[in-house]
Amino acid sequence: xxxxxxxxxxxxxxxxxxxxxxxxxxxxxxxxxxxxxxxxxxxxxxxxxxxxxxxxxxxxxxxxxxxxxxxxxxxxxxxxxxxxxxxxxxxxxxxxxxxxxxxxxxxxxxxxxxxxxxxxxxxxxxxxxxxxxxxxxxxxxxxxxxxxxxxxxxxxxxxxxxxxxxxxxxxxxxxxxxxxxxxxxxxxxxxxxxxxxxxxxxxxxxxxxxxxxxxxxxxxxxxxxxxxxxxxxxxxxxxxxxxxxxxxxxxxxxxxxxxxxxxxxxxxxxxxxxxxxxxxxxxxxxxxxxxxxxxxxxxxxxxxxxxxxxxxxxxxxxxxxxxxxxxxxxxxxxxxxxxxxxxxxxxxxxxxxxxxxxxxxxxxxxxxxxxxxxxxxxxxxxxxxxxxxxxxxxxxxxxxxxxxxxxxxxxxxxxxxxxxxxxxxxxxxxxxxxxxxxxxxxxxxxxxxxxxxxxxxxxxxxxxxxxxxxxxxxxxxxxxxxxxxxxxxxxxxxxxxxxxxxxxxxxxxxxxxxxxxxxxxxxxx
Amino acid sequence: xxxxxxxxxxxxxxxxxxxxxxxxxxxxxxxxxxxxxxxxxxxxxxxxxxxxxxxxxxxxxxxxxxxxxxxxxxxxxxxxxxxxxxxxxxxxxxxxxxxxxxxxxxxxxxxx
Amino acid sequence: xxxxxxxxxxxxxxxxxxxxxxxxxxxxxxxxxxxxxxxxxxxxxxxxxxxxxxxxxxxxxxxxxxxxxxxxxxxxxxxxxxxxxxxxxxxxxxxxxxxxxxxxxxxxx
Numbered sequence: 001x002x003x004x005x006x007x008x009x010x011x012x013x014x015x016x017x018x019x020x021x022x023x024x025x026x027x028x029x030x031x032x033x034x035x036x037x038x039x040x041x042x043x044x045x046x047x048x049x050x051x052x053x054x055x056x057x058x059x060x061x062x063x064x065x066x067x068x069x070x071x072x073x074x075x076x077x078x079x080x081x082x083x084x085x086x087x088x089x090x091x092x093x094x095x096x097x098x099x100x101x102x103x104x105x106x107x108x109x110x111x112x113x114x115x116x117x118x119x120x121x122x123x124x125x126x127x128x129x130x131x132x133x134x135x136x137x138x139x140x141x142x143x144x145x146x147x148x149x150x151x152x153x154x155x156x157x158x159x160x161x162x163x164x165x166x167x168x169x170x171x172x173x174x175x176x177x178x179x180x181x182x183x184x185x186x187x188x189x190x191x192x193x194x195x196x197x198x199x200x201x202x203x204x205x206x207x208x209x210x211x212x213x214x215x216x217x218x219x220x221x222x223x224x225x226x227x228x229x230x231x232x233x234x235x236x237x238x239x240x241x242x243x244x245x246x247x248x249x250x251x252x253x254x255x256x257x258x259x260x261x262x263x264x265x266x267x268x269x270x271x272x273x274x275x276x277x278x279x280x281x282x283x284x285x286x287x288x289x290x291x292x293x294x295x296x297x298x299x300x301x302x303x304x305x306x307x308x309x310x311x312x313x314x315x316x317x318x319x320x321x322x323x324x325x326x327x328x329x330x331x332x333x334x335x336x337x338x339x340x341x342x343x344x345x346x347x348x349x350x351x352x353x354x355x356x357x358x359x360x361x362x363x364x365x366x367x368x369x370x371x372x373x374x375x376x377x378x379x380x381x382x383x384x385x386x387x388x389x390x391x392x393x394x395x396x397x398x399x400x401x402x403x404x405x406x407x408x409x410x411x412x413x414x415x416x417x418x419x420x421x422x423x424x425x426x427x428x429x430x431x432x433x434x435x436x437x438x439x440x441x442x443x444x445x446x447x448x449x450x451x452x453x454x455x456x457x458x459x460x461x462x463x464x465x466x467x468x469x470x471x472x473x474x475x476x477x478x479x480x481x482x483x484x485x486x487x488x489x490x491x492x493x494x495x496x497x498x499x500x501x502x503x504x505x506x507x508x509x510x511x512x513x514x515x516x517x518x519x520x521x522x523x524x525x
Numbered sequence: 526x527x528x529x530x531x532x533x534x535x536x537x538x539x540x541x542x543x544x545x546x547x548x549x550x551x552x553x554x555x556x557x558x559x560x561x562x563x564x565x566x567x568x569x570x571x572x573x574x575x576x577x578x579x580x581x582x583x584x585x586x587x588x589x590x591x592x593x594x595x596x597x598x599x600x601x602x603x604x605x606x607x608x609x610x611x612x613x614x615x616x617x618x619x620x621x622x623x624x625x626x627x628x629x630x631x632x633x634x635x636x637x
Numbered sequence: 638x639x640x641x642x643x644x645x646x647x648x649x650x651x652x653x654x655x656x657x658x659x660x661x662x663x664x665x666x667x668x669x670x671x672x673x674x675x676x677x678x679x680x681x682x683x684x685x686x687x688x689x690x691x692x693x694x695x696x697x698x699x700x701x702x703x704x705x706x707x708x709x710x711x712x713x714x715x716x717x718x719x720x721x722x723x724x725x726x727x728x729x730x731x732x733x734x735x736x737x738x739x740x741x742x743x744x745x746x
Binding site for chain 1: 547548549551557588589590592593606607608611614615616617618619621624625626627628629630632
């Protein structure tokens, strides 16, 4: 039996982060992953991450994946791929299928970072080819470059449903609708808004009645549900689609920990069966740790910090650092993790209906119902101001732990302050140069540069644009409102694609000046 | 003492319902009605359901349906899904050919 | 086929292995070496991977990461192969599965 100081199961964000923390202290560490590529789901995440600098905010997920792999390699972590862990025993014996044989390893410590699996929901026709998990769509699009379908209905308005809807559109798919049985959009409002302004309708309090088709999906019927989630007759709506995507939550993949004999609990707030562990991932079994989604469903950003925590704890357990150093390291990581666990979407707020922002401003009802902030609601947020000349309009309306916009502006136009969840404000006296760094830095694509009056009856609106083909300068088309409906004619003035924008193109369109605060997307005629 | 330990508790008769023909376990093709009926036949735990119906015992080993099965059984028993013990976790944790499962590697036995 | 993404606004053009030939139910198809068999099939417009044992219902890609086992087919004579995580190789023989064996044409509904 081969022995390691530390065996980590899962080479996703948590597992790799744990491995780096351990290996840089000289601990002989191996990471097993059943997939043929490391990185877990990070390489499917093509959007910019939220958070602050220490959480690698505004960096795209797949780039973070690459960074982690580099760090792992440099710190001497051994990552073994196509290595399926089929068993974990109390004495930290790890049984792995490698190739065509079974291998046994013994870890002086073991960190389980196996992540989560997708929940599914059943309805008539759910087994038809063409009904897929949202993760499957991401895998096909972003890892393998193949379209799951041409016209897709998304079930689920959490961040996964919203982000994958956007990714589908980035590849040229049409998203027919986003449907959720819940009465409110579950994910970040900014994720919903960037989908809604392209014209995707949201159907909240709706769910799938049936998938239609003979040997693959050709359509879907949805209907409204009442407060007991029963269908309301007469509310059926039909869509011709070839794909139905299910994004109805994740469950921790904690079976290995249960098998090893860790004390478990069933905690709906954490997504299901999870090991009972302390803040730093110490399970009930000495020398076995858990990190990332396996111990509670959260974001990849939190998983990376939890991974580091488990790595530090394992280092102390193995005697590579003393308790004092462990304490110091964990305190720093605590701060980083607490930074992410704030705001409206914090784990403690799960399932709560929040009516007001931390600033005391009413949350947009329309955002939660239809995915976009209505015209009569947008003016009440502190990032939305009016002034002469070009200036940022920040349509950030929910308290999310995220602050890259404040660092992006060299003129100091944007301020969030010390509390990372505060809504950004546009400062009074600073002078916007129209550089566009704030637009490109906003992971939620919620910042626009607006010149409300160019002096000739027109206004310009600069918006983030991550689709192909890129409209050319001078192309004529229409300006779409936040609801994705036509508000006016529009002409493209410029399209900027600088390296520093990191693939978020800045499209500037000219619109009649009365539409400066209304037009938020461009569609070519 | 929890709701599961008193097996003489009357949970009422099995009554067919709309949606009983809906597939739950995709691998073994077990329907919602079959699972509901199994509860009334006395199968009150996930382990019993698995052995009785094979729901969650197919190729994927319950990866897709375990949460759905749990929900149906819990509802039938009038308890919260959190009160139901999930199925036993045991090796092999992933689908694996018996030929491979039985193939113990020799190369790791030199150390220790 | 337009099922493949030629250029992605964020990821650009994706690197693929060399083009290889394989057969699907005896028909010649092309795909890229190393990509999952299911991806090559998807790019060729194939939706049905198997028919189930009891109800003889069609199944295809569902989870795409080797978890759900719905996309299994008979590959080079071996049944129950998860095509979504099996790398494509030149000359592979991929067959629609019916129950646990390769489907004969009369197995299809």
